[in-house]
Amino acid sequence: MAAQHDSAREREIRREQAHLDGVYRRLEEKIHEAEFLMDDASKRAQVGTPGALAERDAQVFRAGVHLNRLNSEFEDFLFGRIDLLRGADAERGPDGAYISSEPAEGAVREDGAADIAETLHIGRIGVLDAGYTPLVIDWRAPAAAPFYRATPVAPGRVVRRRVIRSKGRRVLGVEDDLLRPQITARLDGEELPVIGDGALMAALGQARSHTMRDIVSSIQAEQDLVIRAPAASVTEVEGGPGTGKTAVALHRAAYLLYQDRRRYAGGILIVSPTPLLVSYTEGVLPSLGEEGQVAIRALGSLVEGAEAGTYDEQSVARVKGSARMVKVLHRAARGALDAGEVPQRLRVVAFRNRVELDAGELRRIRQQVLSGTAPVNLMRPRARKFLLDALWEKCGARRHHTDPDLAAEAREGFDEDVSAEDDFTDFLDAWWPELTPRRVLASLADEDRLSLFAGAASGSGGTGRSGGAAGRGRTGRNRAGRSRRGQLLTPAEVRAVARSVRRLGADGEGPLSVHDVALLDELRVQLGTVAKPRRREAELSLGDPLEQLTGLDELTTAADREAPRRGRAERLAEERTDYAHVIVDEAQDLTPMQWRMVGRRGRHATWTVVGDPAQSSWPDPEEAAEARGEALGSRPRRRFELTVNYRNPAEIAELADRVLARAMPGVVPPKAVRSTGLRPRFAVASGELGAAVRAEAERALSEVDGTVGVVVPMRRREEAREWLSGLGDRVVPLGSLEAKGLEYDATVVVAPAQIAGEPPTGNESAGGGASLDDVPGEASPAGLRVLYVALTRATQRLTVLSAEGDLPDTADVPHLLRD
Structure with missing residues (x-):
């Protein structure tokens, strides 16, 4: 029987290999066609009219994009197949496949026999043969949906679903799911064979690397929805650890571009909490045949010219992330005009007389100007006008x-003369x-100035609706944290924020935290950007009549245009601050200020928001929820829940669920779909902590083929890098707040009581130093x-290493993880 089974498997692999060979032959034909189109268009040296120029460039661009997609090297270009019964109608879709989702009456005969009427191969991009018959269906096409959604309970037309494993151009294996086991199906006169025990479990058991793999071959029904x-x-999508939220978000971006590329030409933004998660996921979209129109950014990289490179102490991060900072920054933006040496007197010559404004008059003029609502930098023309008004009145003219009419003419001359004086400018x-x-x-960084801005809320002009949660509260200290005296920040918070900002120079250059980046974005709005002067006509090229008439550059070949076009595209990507669709990953960790950013x-986008309240590390979910509501506006909501944990074995999930029950009583965790029989390992660091951590990491390396994540309290992450140096790149040391969204074959969790007892901050960004003087408190x-x-980061093995404060029992289980 084993020999027969092996023979059947090998026979099916050969059949799939033959089909894959035919697909690649067709791809080579299409590549040659695309290369011909590019070559033909680029050789048109002079095309005459501007319209012909645009048509030529559009042809080159389309051919280039198509060629790039065809030349992409996919690890498993063709990964799936479905064998289908005859449909209820014979109508075909644009991809050449029948569109009927239900079998025709009589497709299954009374004796339980049936014939396979259609076989579809599913891949990363669609491929048609010369007669427009589908060789490969794009995984995003409607015809491919049954590959993901069909189940034994609701199989539709699907009899057999097959996952094809390949590398390069070679088929390595096949795994089948029989969705209609009660019928006897035939294909080309032969009974339909079934190979393997199912593809999902095989995919879940694969070793992890430092980058996320797409799940395109193993998407499950609730994920596909x-x-x-x-x-x-x-x-809005909620789901616990291991439910595939991040992967679903990335696949959704590729699907939206496939469905309506023109609509999303404005770009799709994917926001991730940390640079680690960005680097982990950024290879997924190219593997799905999509890149270029999707920007994946960490929260600390959303503002042009700013990049988070350090951490705030956790108490400071709680303040910087709070909505209270909106009013603090509103006041700081206006108060910054008084920083440094501010002139206290203005003297000009008008009508041969010296006219002067003293400090009191200047102060009143400034207050008058600031009574407006425009951003501070954009009030400069208003300030200039009010100064001229005051000088005109003072001179008595x-x-x-x-x-x-004479008065208006005199005033115009006065403004011109005074504005031209160096003293005035x-x-x-x-x-x-x-x-x-x-x-x-x-x-x-100046505590006195910050105290002024953080004083009683009634002191300065408010920000209206933008004040968010800062205006509503409870008795004593309200939800936004304001003190009883009405202050926005307490004296201790003022000192902490000022101390953290001192790492910046007077010009603001220096290491930024992820929370600083959100503050910079708020200040960008409060200040406004002064428009840059347009180039003078004399600076424009006079050598090209076509450019003078149309504004278009006539160049001889597409190659000549490639570099300028790429530079412009990169510039637009850098400058873009508004997108057609925004996907927020790990949304539960965004602070109110980050939601505003x-x-x-x-502002004009559709949204996909992915998160899990049970994984939130922000201490005030209500305040964050209010800011989230303001960011999303009044748009209708569509909610989904992912309920299956594909990452963790049941043994690890059971342990993690004990902690969840303490953190959020009553919350139902996702259900793990597999069991390995390997219970979590517990150990105690009896001696030096670093030596114990290194020993456990070495042990984990010997037990798995993939990566090992060593999760330590945030204040220990720099030490952890030293403890684990020299063990190779399969070992990844990271702070507890950096682990969000990542997964490893094995995980070593160090000092759980310290992790749970650290004051939470929300998300974090790239390296730097938190205070080592922080003392963990109660969980x-x-x-x-x-x-x-x-x-919940491990796919195979979990080790928990107890340290000071964990109070392990005789089985080395720390107190937070006991029943």
């Missing part, structure tokens, strides 16, 4: 002109300078949620 959900309004530059977000942020990039709900995340 999310991926293919209509894009209108807001799609208005009283000498009773005729309105120098004064205006010093009195109302162009402010930058970095300089204003750096000014908060992300919301500005999706809070948010801290327990961070520990829950750490315990």
